Amino acid sequence: MTVLASVLTALGDPWDQGIMQRALLEVVLLGLVGGALGCWIVLSELSYGAESLAHGMFPGLVLAALTGIPLLLGGAAGILVAALAVALAGRVPGIGRDNAVAVVVTTLFGLGVLLALSPSSPPGIQGLLFGDVLGTSAGDLLDGAALAAVVLAALWVLHWRLLAVGFDRLSARALGAPPLLADAALLILLALAVLVAVQGLGNLLVVAVLVAPAAAARLLARRLLPMMATAVAIAIVAGIAGLYLSYYVRVAAGASIAGFMVLAYALARLATLAESLRGAATLTEAN
Amino acid sequence: MSALVEARGLAVGYGAAPVLGDVDFALEAGERVGVLGPNGGGKTTLFRALLGELRPLAGELTVAGRCGTVPQTERSRLDFPVSALDVALMGTIAGRPWWRRPGRAERRTARAALGRVGLEQLAERTFGELSGGQRQRVLVARALVQEARIVLLDEPFTGLDAASAERLEALLDELASEGRGILIATHDVDQARAWDRVLCLNRRQIAFGPPAETLTREVLAATYGGAIVTLPAEDGREALALLPPHHCDHEHSA
Numbered sequence: 036m037t038v039l040a041s042v043l044t045a046l047g048d049p050w051d052q053g054i055m056q057r058a059l060l061e062v063v064l065l066g067l068v069g070g071a072l073g074c075w076i077v078l079s080e081l082s083y084g085a086e087s088l089a090h091g092m093f094p095g096l097v098l099a100a101l102t103g104i105p106l107l108l109g110g111a112a113g114i115l116v117a118a119l120a121v122a123l124a125g126r127v128p129g130i131g132r133d134n135a136v137a138v139v140v141t142t143l144f145g146l147g148v149l150l151a152l153s154p155s156s157p158p159g160i161q162g163l164l165f166g167d168v169l170g171t172s173a174g175d176l177l178d179g180a181a182l183a184a185v186v187l188a189a190l191w192v193l194h195w196r197l198l199a200v201g202f203d204r205l206s207a208r209a210l211g212a213p214p215l216l217a218d219a220a221l222l223i224l225l226a227l228a229v230l231v232a233v234q235g236l237g238n239l240l241v242v243a244v245l246v247a248p249a250a251a252a253r254l255l256a257r258r259l260l261p262m263m264a265t266a267v268a269i270a271i272v273a274g275i276a277g278l279y280l281s282y283y284v285r286v287a288a289g290a291s292i293a294g295f296m297v298l299a300y301a302l303a304r305l306a307t308l309a310e311s312l313r314g315a316a317t318l319t320e321a322n
Numbered sequence: 323m324s325a326l327v328e329a330r331g332l333a334v335g336y337g338a339a340p341v342l343g344d345v346d347f348a349l350e351a352g353e354r355v356g357v358l359g360p361n362g363g364g365k366t367t368l369f370r371a372l373l374g375e376l377r378p379l380a381g382e383l384t385v386a387g388r389c390g391t392v393p394q395t396e397r398s399r400l401d402f403p404v405s406a407l408d409v410a411l412m413g414t415i416a417g418r419p420w421w422r423r424p425g426r427a428e429r430r431t432a433r434a435a436l437g438r439v440g441l442e443q444l445a446e447r448t449f450g451e452l453s454g455g456q457r458q459r460v461l462v463a464r465a466l467v468q469e470a471r472i473v474l475l476d477e478p479f480t481g482l483d484a485a486s487a488e489r490l491e492a493l494l495d496e497l498a499s500e501g502r503g504i505l506i507a508t509h510d511v512d513q514a515r516a517w518d519r520v521l522c523l524n525r526r527q528i529a530f531g532p533p534a535e536t537l538t539r540e541v542l543a544a545t546y547g548g549a550i551v552t553l554p555a556e557d558g559r560e561a562l563a564l565l566p567p568h569h570c571d572h573e574h575s576a
């Protein structure tokens with residue numbers, strides 16, 4: 036009885052603090068956006084694009100932090116500059132698109148790191164790399180909720196068009212779902228999601244919430260909507276687990292959250308592996 | 323009665339140079355037209371022009387009706403998490419404003435279409451888990467949901483067993499008898515003999531007309547290049563057979 040009571044206290048304790056309450060809400064927002072949009076990112080094989088976008092915007096974030104502009108604005112400007120640079124570099128003959136993206140992103144990211152590590156940078160700028168869930172302010176939450184609402188509403192409205200394009204790019208146009216429009220919509224939503232997530236998880240870990248829960252859900256679900264629900268659930272549970280870990284063990288919250296998401300993916304892989312082994316075993320028995 | 327599709331001196335291609343030219347044909351309501359040609363002959367390219375994906379480089383193309391398409395197999399992703407019903411529902415996108423999602427009425431329509439192709443029992447099955455013939459029929463159902471007056475099928479019989487092929491062929495006959503125009507790209511010359519007209523393509527139009535008059539030795543030779551042989555007469559009619567292209571190359575190099 037007392038054990039149960041102390042477990043309950045231990046589970047309830049963290050949420051008495053305003054910091055942890057806001058962090059919890061932030062984690063739920065991250066899970067909703069990352070889980071749902073992540074499914075499209077995984078299905079459209081855009082993980083590399085997500086990573087490029089997140090790293091390419093880094094100088095924008097650092098400049099915003101240095102000059103005191105809102106991070107959201109700095110991040111948005113950073114994404115625009117990165118997207119333009121990638122588009123321009125892709126036009127240089129003889130480089131190839133993938134290489135152009137790699138060069139631009141690495142350069143931008145390096146630039147951001149240089150800025151962040153310069154002696155004149157204020158402390159706490161590492162938060163941009165690893166995130167600062169526990170530093171979420173009420174204003175951050177409002178911004179995040181607004182962006183999340185936009186992303187989720189767009190996914191809801193565009194669902195069937197995205198589905199038709201993902202299923203068969205070439206016939207999608209004839210069905211009234213132009214692939215270029217779907218691509219553009221996904222990239223814009225991806226940029227918005229990165230903006231939401233970068234506050235909590237930081238530049239290095241933001242890709243985790245956009246890829247790992249959806250990749251795990253993909254292994255577990257056989258339809259898109261259940262896949263999205265599973266990804267959102269995994270992301271939120273991993274987020275809460277990460278918050279507990281950081282509360283009791285005093286490790287970085289962002290890194291713990293990302294770690295739990297990757298763990299969820301590993302577990303899903305193991306589960307499917309075990310299932311296929313069991314399937315193979317029943318087959319051999321039958322023979 | 324005016325044609326559903328009419329091409330006059332049509333040329334299409336992916337860049338400035340056409341990969342298919344001199345196309346002059348018409349598809350009337352209620353007709354099944356076989357599109358014959360070697361690999362790379364331009365069958366898929368013609369379909370893409372009909373779907374509005376490629377602009378004519380020369381000539382005219384009128385398409386008087388909505389086109390449904392059953393694309394060349396294995397282009398759609400079999401690992402995609404959609405059911406047969408989801409795929410049929412994709413046929414409702416074009417007819418509705420962009421902010422409206424398919425509702426109960428659309429679901430009923432899609433189920434009815436799956437019923438017409440004999441798949442109502444498998445509506446909830448994952449598309450990639452269906453057999454090849456069933457997948458083709460789901461895509462036909464999608465064209466029905468689109469209310470397509472023109473249905474394009476790109477090599478739909480490739481890889482089907484005899485029973486599935488027969489079933490699909492009966493379905494196509496039924497669609498034509500409802501007044502739809504059906505274009506079927508195929509490798510099977512004998513199968514095309516049963517249809518209303520044939521369109522022979524090899525980078526340009528070789529011939530167009532009723533199969534009995536059109537499918538002469540000369541036309542087949544021009545359509546398929548040298549890869550054609552005459553088989554000994556069986557029931558009083560000599561049969562033509564196509565050799566696989568590599569066989570032909572081999573003989574040349576030997």
Ligand SMILES: Nc1ncnc2c1ncn2[C@@H]1O[C@H](COP(=O)(O)OP(=O)(O)O)[C@@H](O)[C@H]1O
Nearest residue numbers: 336337341359360361362363364365366367368
């Ligand atoms: N996307 C493309 N871009 C450039 N050329 C293409 C493309 N698709 C097909 N082609 C060329 O067009 C020609 C006709 O191809 P296609 O219409 O696919 O033939 P078929 O369907 O009869 O096998 C081929 O020479 C092919 O190389």
Ligand SMILES: [Mg+2]
Nearest residue numbers: 365366394476
């Ligand atoms: Mg083809």
